Amino acid sequence: MATIYLIRHGQASFGDDNYDRLSETGWEQARVLGRWLAGRVTPNVVIGGNMRRHRETVEAIASGYRQSFPDMQVATGFNEFDHASVVHRFRPEWADRERMLAELEASGHPAKTFQQTFVKAVQRWVSAEHDDDYPESWSQFKTRVQLALDDLIQWADGGDVFVSTSGGPIAIIVQSLLGISDSKALGLNEMIANTSVTRVLYSGKRRSLAVFNNYGHLEAEDPGLVTFR
Structure with missing residues (x-):
């Protein structure tokens, strides 16, 4: 094979x-x-x-x-x-990159905070309850x-x-x-x-x-x- x-x-x-x-x-x-x-x-x-x-x-x-x-x-x-699309549908304010980076920095644990948010954003996407919100x-x-x-x-x-x-x-x-x-x-x-x-x-x-x-x-x-x- x-x-x-x-x-x-x-x-x-x-x-x-x-x-x-x-x-x-x-x-x-x-x-x-x-x-x-x-x-x-x-x-x-x-x-x-x-x-x-x-x-x-x-x-x-x-x-x-x-x-x-x-x-x-x-x-x-x-x-x-499209990671950005998935995250921005969950956190629209993060479409402003500077705001996103500022909020992540203020959390004290930027990577961990982003990962936690990303997981929730992906779960929303996968749920099929909001399909019209996404390009894919x-x-x-x-x-x-x-x-x-x-x-x-x-x-x-x-x-x-x-x-x-x-x-x-x-x-x-x-x-x-x-x-x-x-x-x-x-x-x-x-x-x-x-x-x-x-x-x-x-x-x-x-x-x-x-x-x-x-x-x-x-x-x-x-x-x-x-x-x-």
């Missing part, structure tokens, strides 16, 4: 004007992954969403890999859901990701594939493979580490989860590189 390696992007730049780019830690995480993959796996195809953090993750992996590495092909179905509903997001996986498997035609994507799409794919609830899928999403590798085996229409959220490459080189946001 061939393998799809679902790779969560490196740490993004939380709090910066442009979140959608890797932090210095994110670049190093992906270089470490590239070094770890070199000599172990030779991908036939490399796929990524069209988000900057997906592209930069592939660039950093290729830098660490050092061997011949395929150019990344874009598949927008593997993009993350939870059910539409799930369908998009599942179709992207179907298209990829048909196109890859039995080869090993690297996919640079985000936690949301990885959680949705795992959910579909294991048949778990939405709430459990959300719980998985919170656990997925930056540059972790989730392996899906496939052959024709058969698909199975082989490995979930492996970030041993980071722990082996520098445990301080392990991040989840």
Whole structure:
């Protein structure tokens, strides 16, 4: 059976004007992954969403890999859901970025406060009680990701594939493979580490989860590189 390696992007730049780019830690995480993959796996195809953090993750992996590495092909179905839209529908005042940052700083625990708010915002989105509020509903997001996986498997035609994507799409794919609830899928999403590798085996229409959220490459080189946001 061939393998799809679902790779969560490196740490993004939380709090910066442009979140959608890797932090210095994110670049190093992906270089470490590239070094770890070199000599172990030779991908036939490399796929990524069209988000900057997906592209930069592939660039950093290729830098660490050092061997011949395929150019990344874009598949927008593997993009993350619109975090900003989800949060702003729950906390409209946070559309003012300066106000959001000020409130987070005033909480004394910015990262923790944001995460708590984010979880509640996502729960509102997933509930399906406010679908008209969002440019993409939870059910539409799930369908998009599942179709992207179907298209990829048909196109890859039995080869090993690297996919640079985000936690949301990885959680949705795992959910579909294991048949778990939405709430459990959300719980998985919170656990997925930056540059972790989730392996899906496939052959024709058969698909199975082989490995979930492996970030041993980071722990082996520098445990301080392990991040989840």
